Amino acid sequence: MKRVLLVNWEKCIGCRTCEMICSLLNEERCNPTEARITVIKFEEKGADFPVYCQNCEAPACEAICPAKAIYKDDITEAVLVDIRRCIGCRMCILACPIGGLSFHPARKEIIKCDLCKGDPACVKYCPEGALEVVSLDTIGVKRRRENIRKFSSYLDMMTGGKE
Amino acid sequence: MSKKIASLRELDELRKRGLKSLYPDKPRIMVGMATCGLATGGKKVFEILSKGIEKNGMDAKLIPTGCLGYCQKEPLVDLLRPGWPRIIYQQMDPEKAEKLLDNINQGNIWRENVLAKMEEDEFLIFDEKRKYPSGSEANLNNTPSYQQLPFYKKQLRIATRNCGFINPTNLAEYVARGGYYSLFKVLTQYEPEQVIEEVINSGLRGRGGAGFPTGRKWIYSRQAKGDIKYVICNADEGDPGAYMDRSILEGDPHSILEGMIIGAYAIGAREGYIYVRAEYPLAIERLKEAIHQAQDYGFLGNDILGGRFSFSINISRGAGAFVCGEETALIASIEGRQGEPRPRPPFPAQSGLWGKPTNINNVETWANIPVIIARGADWFSQIGTQRSKGTKVFSLVGKINNTGLVEVPMGITLREIIYDIGGGIPGGKKFKAVQTGGPSGGCVPSWLLNLPVDYEQLTKVGSIMGSGGMIVIDEDTCVVDLARYFLSFLQDESCGKCTSCREGIVWMLEILTRITHGKGEEGDIELLEQIAEVVKNASLCGLGKTAPNSVLTTSLYFKDEYEAHIKDKQCPARVCRDLITYIINEEKCTGCMRCVKECVQEAIVGERRKPHRIIQEKCIKCGICYETCKFDAIKLE
């Protein structure tokens, strides 16, 4: 059954531990700019929100990639980049509505959340359980739909309410 | 009323008209107006003649014709008068033309400048000979006859059968000599497979260079899936000094068209292309005209000869890139892409032009087809050697007496070509070697003169048949310099795709140049051979695979000459400037001061009646003194 990374941003305390562990695991270094997850802090509003690749059902990055280098992992259903096929045109970065992918300047690679092969470390290290992996059973679906609803309402805003 | 031919009767009708025009009941004057003819002033001669005819209100027929092959003797003028043998005048010029006219007017025979007389005319297609009147009263007994001329004696003209005999712009004359009968035969009596079978049995091999069996090629295209297929005529003749394709295009365009139509029928193509280089304006003009006529008479277009088969031909001009002779590069070029070879497979037969099955043959190959159909595979396969059938047209150039186009049966020896046909080396010089197959061919040395010329033999000695260029060189030619020349040609003509070819040629060229400059080093020859091997083995297309041939053969057959350059810093042929010195022979020098005056470098000193001396430091080896000295007191060392 498909499992997705969910964020309960009401719980997030903005400590950015997820950024640290993510970059530590993937880049062997503690560096937020190399992390696949970013905590957006609204210090004036009093809110924190971790943003990461949604591993969409129909990813815009996959659709745009002219080299067919982006694919879905059959097990984790994470959206992955085949760096051997990647030609570095960065269209995926441009086409993603939420900035879910980025380009590693030094290693010259597209980097994005790969759900740590189904067991995301950010979930394990988040002290408040603001991040969790839920399988898409009835509850999961319900909660994900909730997120998607918010997400699509965001898209509406971006696209001026057009469908 | 439509001229379209739909039956044998109509074809015969047309032939009759053709014969009339070939053998009119009035004087028929033909001027060699192929490029070789024009280059030597054929046009001027033609104008003079036509003016003269007009002026004197003569009832004579003046027409341009193709190249008879004997380019050395151009411009050639043929005179055919009713009741007389045909007479071939050589090296004509305006005043001679005047003279000729006067004689015709006075009804006499002009006996100067006669190259030969022609007693009979051969119609290869019908295997019939047509005797000219002996015209005994004209008393031409001591004029040599065409068939007996050493230049023609050993020739067998199949591909060039009509060149110099017909007016290339007159379809009827082509038909008169059997043109389009083969096509008719094929369309009315043959299944496509039969045609192919015939071609296979004939043993015909591609005349473009590689010598791949033509029939086999056709089968592949025939068997390839897809209803759209193409045939292409490769008329991208690139070798310097080779022009046999040109002369056929100019002298007998219909033979190519007929060949292509037959091929198209056999393969199942409905469209064809002729890829001809833009440097051949006359050829293109003649082709256009021929295609136009062929359409008028229903040899091209829909329902050819009233049958169900339709076929059309387009002309595609090449920008004259040597590499576009290579099939895949040629296709790319027609498609409007960079003329650059691609790996095979897939072969064009599977996926060629626009990705469709495509059959490519060279001009000469196509020209052979109608004859094979007419005379049959058995007849054709009797000509030539065991594995190389038929004839091959060579362009004989360089240090040779009779330069020109010669078509000879396969298996003839080099000696026969160079001495019997070519008439040997001018100025009594020693024959040194012959470069066959153009720049990518090899250099065959004098001691292999008895080599029978066919694909296998030439390959065996490290050269290739190529498209049939033959550059004869004598003792005054430096082989190192020669190889250098060919490489400098190839470094521009390689498409530049393969590292091995692009960089390898430049590298070899650099070494050769060094050697000719006297900067050669120990081991250069070995290095050259190494590089040559790599270029040969590692490059993609024919160009790269053959590019090193000149280096390999020269370094193999003339190693001593290379070593002379490298070790002794000497150029035995006295060609490489940096390795020669001009010195004055004191005995011979009369002290005329001529060379002193001529020398731009003021490198020669001396006073009247005293032997002069060359200051070597100043001498730039321009050779002016050498030329100017009347007493050949200046010698090369």
Place this chain on the structure above:
Amino acid sequence: MLKIVIDGKEVEVEEGLSVLELAEKIGVKIPTLCYHPAVSAYGACRVCIVEVIEKGLSKLTTSCTCPVESGIEVKTNSEKVKKTRKLIVEMLLARCPDAKIIQDLAKQLHVEKTRAPQKNENCILCGLCMRICREIIGVDAIGFANRGHKRKVTTPFEIQSDVCLGCGACAFVCPTGAIKIEDVEDKRKIDMWHTELGKVKCERCGRYFFPESAVEYVKRKSLQDVDGFLKLCPDCRKRVLANKLVCGW
């Protein structure tokens, strides 16, 4: 399934592979410079050359362009192959003495120095940039010009390209790093292509992030309506997303 012998061991493979791809699959290392899995094989660098024996006939051919056929035997490192490959690398080393990848390859093949005439180029004419641009990006902004030793990659007429997206894929795939992309504030410069492109300014943070032409490309290709976020740099998209979701309370 096809049976072939490669370096002595017999392997079974499905059809449609090239010898190079097969070798990679079974862990046989063949050096190559002009191969990229995303584009069609080209066979320009000749470094991936191997010896193929078919019906007793041995020939050298580039493994990237050589399809695996039943019954062939492949030697990826025979003496002949080694000799040839070394000399080719020597040629490349003379052409691009400063290219890291060539130096490494030379080291790996024990080529200490080159005897070929020095050129000091950066481009080995592998055509990857051109192929990527044509086959993958599909804009065909660059191509080869001239023949033989004068050959080079450039834009038509060697002037500013009007189709180049400035996506930088060419620079990314270039094995020698010959293509330099320079980002200066609101412009992206690619000197090698004589091209300078304007960049889009992020509506939110005001930073310039992508060449306009690339953004246009995405507009053309995308199915969903993208006008909104295309005006934002990727960083700001995160913030805007978060902002929207957070504004709920």
Place this chain on the structure above:
Amino acid sequence: MNGYSGKILFIDLSENQTSTIETSLYSREYLGGRGIGVKLLYDMVRPKQDPLGPENILVFMTGPLTGTLTPSSGRVDIVTTSPESNLLGGSNAGGFWGPELKWAGYDGVVIKGKAKNPVYIQIYNDEVKIKDAQKLWGKDVFETVKILRQGNEENQVACIGPAGENKSNLSGIAFNFRNYAARAGVGAVMGAKNLKAIAVRGTKGSDIYDTKALQEICLEIQNREKMMPLYKDAPSWHWKLFQSLEEDGKAFFGNYESFLWEDRIKAVQNVKEFIQQNHLKPESCLTCPLRCWAHFSIRGEEGAPIIACQGTWPSIAYFMKLSDPYYIWRIYTLCQKLGLDVGGTSAVMALAADLYEMGVISFKDTKGILFELGNGKAFAEAIEKLAKREDFGDILAEGIKKAVQKIGRGAERYAVHSKGGTELWLMEVRPFKGAALTCAVTDSGSCNRATYAFPDFYYRSMQKQAKMVAKNIVGKEDAADPTRYDYKPKMVLFYENMHIFADSLGVCAIPFQPVGLELWSRSFSACTGIKLQLKDLMLTVERIRTLERLFNLREGLKREDDTLSQRLFKEAIKEGPWKGEVLDREKFEAMKDEYYFLRGWDNDGRPTEKTLENLGLK
């Protein structure tokens, strides 16, 4: 250089020049953070310089653990010569600025000289720009942060408010909208250098030696921290802290009065309700589970980012006897905006009220401000003036120690402060002999850098734990009894060292002791790859502590300066759990002797030759 970034950035504002040096020159002997800061100050500043002059330097120093996965590693330590005491001044802040500096490639920034005109510094990795700040000058902290983050939100901003610009000795350095390095008047030093702010953006990250080990250690530390009551009770900790102060009898009122404050219970109740109504959500510093911070949204308070530190509220309430949470709230926000140290400011206000009541100062001095405890409105007004150094505010801005000197008229008699001149933070020290000793001997400016988690403080509420801890440290349970003088020096030593260790590693002192030193040192090895045993590290800590001492001695410090205000020795507590407690001079001096001895110092508090030798400080 794993753990460290490897470079320390030097910025000379007089010369308008920047340069860097290798961190490795110092990291071996002084670890990082506070340690290296003190060393740099000791080496670079000649004795007896004007703290507000160009000669003084301002050091921002991170530790090897700052900006790593290690929990609670968001700290940066500030070291300078304090204008409040003219001695060593240090302060420490959490948040994200320190880490960002680390990620930009610097372990620290050292500010030298003085800019001609107001400037701010923008650091983006290797790119360091000194920019004009005329337009920022005079803006409050919130405005400044907003402006400097416009267009690049990733910027982390350290800045001063008007208080710092006007060189108030009570001014601190603000980090973004919330964290403060508030103590020792560091803001004044920054202001004196005409430096309004330092904005940092870094994308280099910090390299880790043993990523696997760090991952494990991180989880262990997280678990330990989650066992702390602080964690369990947060966010209600904001008001529970009042209760614990009450229970443990740490609470004091006004200017260290000897009587209890009748409204104290009411105050706690109000605060509790206020928080419950307006509390938004908890908030943490980098990689810290503790979420000490809380977002608040108060109706009518628009726009301002409102993030409160739990520790500061009681000091406002108790010093000024404010039971109306709205005013507590206002004053807190006011201090945040103006760039003032909440504790210190509250203390001078209380002092002023005391002096006013005692008639030492009059309506004339205060220019019409009615200094009376509980009068929030008046205090708010006075604080504004303090920040601007207007009228009487100009004197109060000097801080307790210097203010009373200026006032004269025997005002000194009413002043209660630590050696450093700061108030005693939020605690009554008369019963807590150990805390009293700390406040007297501490050399690093403010005493709260040595007294977190002191077992005395929870002796009444959680006696068992207190005794256990005491046993672990000094081997005797009774040592936990606050009123005992024996064993205390040893305990003080331990806690001082612990704080120095934390401040030098770049982690927060709050969870430091509960987690246990051993885990931190393992994390240190994992991050840096330097295999040091805990005892080696403790030697380093001793070195740092003694160097702090040496600095102050060089500035003219004497044994008699290691003391507290007379009142605490005279006036005994008259009410509450600690009724009758007062400091005994002799026993106090005896504690000092023992403390000096334990430190390896002679009776004048001077490190002995041998000590210097052992520590390699000769």
